[in-house]
Amino acid sequence: MPAAGRVEGTLLCHVGPHRIAFEAGEVASIAAPDTGTVSAHRAFQGDGGAQRVLVTSTGETVGVDGLEIDSEVLSVLPPSPLVAGASGGSLRGFVITRGVLWPLLRLEAFQHYLRGLDGVGP
Amino acid sequence: MAALESETRQSYLVFACGSSWYAVPAEAAAEVVTFPELTRVPGSPPHLLGVFAHRGEVIPVVDMSLLVGGVSAGSRRAVLVRLSRGTLALTASSVAGVSALMGPLEPLGPSGVHVHLRGPVKSGSRDVAVIDPEGLFDHLSQGG
Numbered sequence: 412m413p414a415a416g417r418v419e420g421t422l423l424c425h426v427g428p429h430r431i432a433f434e435a436g437e438v439a440s441i442a443a444p445d446t447g448t449v450s451a452h453r454a455f456q457g458d459g460g461a462q463r464v465l466v467t468s469t470g471e472t473v474g475v476d477g478l479e480i481d482s483e484v485l486s487v488l489p490p491s492p493l494v495a496g497a498s499g500g501s502l503r504g505f506v507i508t509r510g511v512l513w514p515l516l517r518l519e520a521f522q523h524y525l526r527g528l529d530g531v532g533p
Numbered sequence: 534m535a536a537l538e539s540e541t542r543q544s545y546l547v548f549a550c551g552s553s554w555y556a557v558p559a560e561a562a563a564e565v566v567t568f569p570e571l572t573r574v575p576g577s578p579p580h581l582l583g584v585f586a587h588r589g590e591v592i593p594v595v596d597m598s599l600l601v602g603g604v605s606a607g608s609r610r611a612v613l614v615r616l617s618r619g620t621l622a623l624t625a626s627s628v629a630g631v632s633a634l635m636g637p638l639e640p641l642g643p644s645g646v647h648v649h650l651r652g653p654v655k656s657g658s659r660d661v662a663v664i665d666p667e668g669l670f671d672h673l674s675q676g677g
Contacts, residue, residue, distance in 0.1 A: 429573050454575035491619045492674045493593040498576030505591045512572040512586055524576065
């Protein structure tokens with residue numbers, strides 16, 4: 412199956428036992444959590460908090476447990492139609508690095524999806 | 534094309550998931566695999582256990598027992614069902630093999646996933662639900 416593009420510079424994030432990734436260019440800064448942080452645990456039906464916070468260019472935040480930076484150029488594998496609509500359509504595809512698959516998400520859309528789970532408007 | 538007729542004379546791959554038996558058209562059943570550690574997709578329903586990479590494709594794994602009966606079969610093996618729109622893996626606790634099944638192919642329920650399970654048909658002494666793979670794929674793609 413052909414790749415759905417490439418990504419150079421990826422933030423690999425840990426959320427409990429789960430993994431998610433974002434293109435580094437979508438992350439304006441990394442901060443400490445505060446009371447307004449929405450945790451990525453919600454997308455996995457979990458209630459965990461956050462140790463690190465990814466901040467979008469518009470100031471929205473997504474909390475994760477931990478993160479590492481991958482500077483390699485990675486191919487993006489397209490998502491199956493079965494999972495393409497998960498997490499509010501924020502799933503861009505998958506990347507393989509560190510020997511495992513990582514769901515690659517659009518940060519802003521994922522943040523809106525998490526806000527929607529909380530019943531809070533985007 | 535793996536379309537189902539109103540009465541089957543096709544060959545099917547028959548497999549168990551938990552205590553229930555299912556069948557998929559043999560032409561759509563690509564292979565039986567033992568899948569590795571899965572990557573969970575954020576926001577996915579519980580019956581979509583996760584995805585794994587196989588021959589350059591990211592394949593979603595569906596626990597039929599969890600989808601139909603609400604109880605996980607806990608299997609690490611799956612039947613890969615290959616359709617023109619993509620491949621899905623259906624968990625299988627055991628595989629009986631390919632059989633020619635005889636019987637009607639009426640939907641086993643009026644709504645939900647049961648619309649895409651047809652029968653009743655017999656494989657030996659087993660009651661088997663025949664999966665309409667295209668319909669199931671549509672159902673799952675819509676978040677079902």
